[in-house]
Amino acid sequence: MAGHTADITDNGQESSARNRVLDTATKLFYAGGVHAIGVDRIIAEAGVAKATFYKYFPAKDELVRAYVQNQSRLGRAAIDRIGERPARATILAIFDLVADAAAQPGYRGCPFLNAAAEYPDPGHPVRQAIGEHRRWKHDLLRSLLAADGNPDPDITADILTVAGDGLLIASHLDKPANLRHLIRETVLQILGPSAG
Amino acid sequence: MAGHTADITDNGQESSARNRVLDTATKLFYAGGVHAIGVDRIIAEAGVAKATFYKYFPAKDELVRAYVQNQSRLGRAAIDRIGERPARATILAIFDLVADAAAQPGYRGCPFLNAAAEYPDPGHPVRQAIGEHRRWKHDLLRSLLAADGNPDPDITADILTVAGDGLLIASHLDKPANLRHLIRETVLQILGPSAG
DNA sequence: TTGACGGTAGACAAATCTGTCTACTAGACA
DNA sequence: TGTCTAGTAGACAGATTTGTCTACCGTCAA
Numbered sequence: 222m223a224g225h226t227a228d229i230t231d232n233g234q235e236s237s238a239r240n241r242v243l244d245t246a247t248k249l250f251y252a253g254g255v256h257a258i259g260v261d262r263i264i265a266e267a268g269v270a271k272a273t274f275y276k277y278f279p280a281k282d283e284l285v286r287a288y289v290q291n292q293s294r295l296g297r298a299a300i301d302r303i304g305e306r307p308a309r310a311t312i313l314a315i316f317d318l319v320a321d322a323a324a325q326p327g328y329r330g331c332p333f334l335n336a337a338a339e340y341p342d343p344g345h346p347v348r349q350a351i352g353e354h355r356r357w358k359h360d361l362l363r364s365l366l367a368a369d370g371n372p373d374p375d376i377t378a379d380i381l382t383v384a385g386d387g388l389l390i391a392s393h394l395d396k397p398a399n400l401r402h403l404i405r406e407t408v409l410q411i412l413g414p415s416a417g
Numbered sequence: 418m419a420g421h422t423a424d425i426t427d428n429g430q431e432s433s434a435r436n437r438v439l440d441t442a443t444k445l446f447y448a449g450g451v452h453a454i455g456v457d458r459i460i461a462e463a464g465v466a467k468a469t470f471y472k473y474f475p476a477k478d479e480l481v482r483a484y485v486q487n488q489s490r491l492g493r494a495a496i497d498r499i500g501e502r503p504a505r506a507t508i509l510a511i512f513d514l515v516a517d518a519a520a521q522p523g524y525r526g527c528p529f530l531n532a533a534a535e536y537p538d539p540g541h542p543v544r545q546a547i548g549e550h551r552r553w554k555h556d557l558l559r560s561l562l563a564a565d566g567n568p569d570p571d572i573t574a575d576i577l578t579v580a581g582d583g584l585l586i587a588s589h590l591d592k593p594a595n596l597r598h599l600i601r602e603t604v605l606q607i608l609g610p611s612a613g
Numbered sequence: 614t615t616g617a618c619g620g621t622a623g624a625c626a627a628a629t630c631t632g633t634c635t636a637c638t639a640g641a642c643a
Numbered sequence: 644t645g646t647c648t649a650g651t652a653g654a655c656a657g658a659t660t661t662g663t664c665t666a667c668c669g670t671c672a673a
Contacts, residue, residue, distance in 0.1 A: 238650065254535050256452040259630060270651045275632070329537055337590055338534035339450050341525055355590060379593055380603055387583030394533060394551060397575055407576055410606065434620065455660060466621045471662070 239277040241267040242284070243291055250288050251332050255339050260284070285336070286346045292332040293354040300361070308368035309412065315362075316385065316408050320401045323392035330393030334386065358382070369412070380411050435473040437463040438480070439487055446484050447528050451535050456480070481532070482542045488528040489550040496557070504564035505608060511558075512581065512604050516597045519588035526589030530582065554578070565608070576607050 245267035249258045260281055264274050278284040303314045322328055329335065333351045340347045363378035371377050384407050388400075397403050441463040445454045456477050460470050474480040499510045518524055525531065529547045536543045559574035567573050580603050584596075593599050 236649080253537055254452070256450070257535070257537075260632085261630080268651095271632085271653075272634085273650055276649090279632090281631070330534070334530070334586060334590075335534040338526070338531040339453070341449055341453075352590070359591075376599070376602065379587070379591075379599055380606075382591070383580060383583030383587050383599070383603060385583070386586040387579030387581070390530060390582040390586070391575070391579050394530075394548070395555075395575075395578070403572070403575055403579070406572065407579060410576075432619080456662085457660080464621095467623075467662085468664085469620055472619090475662095477661070 236277065238267075238269050238273050242269055242274055242277060243287055246284055246288050247291050250285070251292070251329060251335075252327055255285050255288075255336055282345075282347060286350050289333065289336055289347055289350040289354070293350070293357070296354070297357070308365045309415065312362065312365050312369070312381070312412065313405070313408060316388070316404050317401070319385070319388050319392055320404055323396075323400060328393065331386070331389040334389065355382075358385075371412070377411065381408070384408065384411060432473065434463075434465050434469050438465055438470055438473060439483055442480055442484050443487050446481070446532075447488070447525060448523055451481050451484075451532055478541075478543060482546050485529065485532055485543055485546040485550070489546070489553070492550070493553070504561045505611065508558065508561050508565070508577070508608065509601070509604060512584065512600050513597070515581070515584050515588055516600055519592075519596060524589065527582070527585040530585065551578075554581075567608070573607065577604070580604065580607055 242263060246258075246263050249263055249266065260274065263284075264271055267274075278287065299318055300315055303311060306314065333354055337348060337351050340351075342348065343352075359378055359382050362381050363374045366374035366377050366381070388404055388407065391397055391403070392400055438459060442454075442459050445459055445462065456470065459480075460467055463470075474483065495514055496511055499507060502510065529550055533544060533547050536547075538544065539548075555574055555578050558577050559570045562570035562573050562577070584600055584603065587593055587599070588596055
């Protein structure tokens with residue numbers, strides 16, 4: 222969910238120029254915000270011709286949508302890297318990713334929340350891409366909660382989502398003293414006593 | 418904390434033109450985002466001359482800072498309107514404000530979180546104004562928790578802040594079915610059994 | 614009556630934004 | 644050899660951005 226600043230795009234056999242654009246956009250949009258970064262800057266730093274840029278991304282907003290989807294892919298990859306664990310341990314590991322991301326140098330909070338703040342229209346493709354990622358994560362949490370034997374996975378997934386977003390905000394804006402402790406405290410309180 | 422879209426500025430005996438600018442900016446910035454709204458638009462809708470605008474706000478960022486401070490004032494006023502109640506009831510009422518705000522037509526989430534997303538530099542005056550508001554609210558929650566007999570008001574205030582931000586995000590991006598229920602559920606779980 | 618003050622109206626500059634278009638280059642392949 | 648494809652380089656248009664500056668108006672007070 223959080224920002225994975227400098228990873229590679231690496232989605233199969235896509236064009237090299239396209240990948241360079243998307244990687245550069247991912248880095249710049251995350252660091253500077255979507256509206257504040259112009260396509261000229263991306264084109265220059267990606268070392269690509271303007272015609273090539275507009276060949277792959279006919280409008281800036283389509284690049285922004287691809288950026289959000291790329292962040293979604295990076296977030297899912299980070300969760301995949303956790304590997305097989307019991308449901309409860311997986312949930313805790315997912316939330317630990319927030320602390321991992323927050324410890325990275327260029328951390329600037331959640332790329333999805335930041336992007337959503339710049340797109341007021343909920344029907345905009347960018348907002349829809351954000352919504353897709355959020356639904357995916359919510360569903361993942363719900364199924365993990367069910368596997369953990371949670372009595373009401375639906376509402377608990379809602380609460381966990383609230384906690385996750387709040388922790389991402391806090392880790393960015395407030396930088397609390399002991400973030401990992403705060404995360405544990407929050408999540409364990411929501412999960413309740415272990416069903417073991 | 419949430420957006421109070423159409424209230425009046427009304428801060429003492431300030432200039433009328435200045436108030437018109439700040440009110441218009443508050444409405445437009447909240448609805449459309451800070452970078453997406455140009456000063457020309459604000460000047461036109463406020464019905465003010467450009468020279469007057471730049472007399473009161475020598476740069477756009479100063480207007481943005483004033484906008485954040487205005488939202489802070491509106492948020493504090495909404496909390497003041499709750500009146501005298503026991504500490505725990507006050508906390509619950511503060512969180513109910515999220516549901517109230519979310520029910521309003523032009524609701525677009527938390528103005529502070531939205532604005533912070535557009536200002537990457539933590540040292541920027543706009544970010545500092547946001548930080549001031551967040552510290553104020555955190556301290557308010559902490560003292561209410563202490564009055565409620567909470568055993569560890571510091572960490573609980575952290576958790577309540579996390580929950581508040583998460584609820585503001587959820588109420589905006591996810592629009593959960595029963596927001597008021599989710600708020601109660603979340604807050605009561607954090608507050609624990611009543612100390613009565 | 615004079616002048617300060619708050620404000621209006623709008624031209625203007627300089628930069629920056631997105632997006633289009635032309636002309637050229639290098640490699641792959643038939 | 645000829646052609647298709649992917650890409651480069653960069654001029655250009657048109658709109659929009661922030662910010663400055665000039666000229667003017669009305670009111671109130673000394």
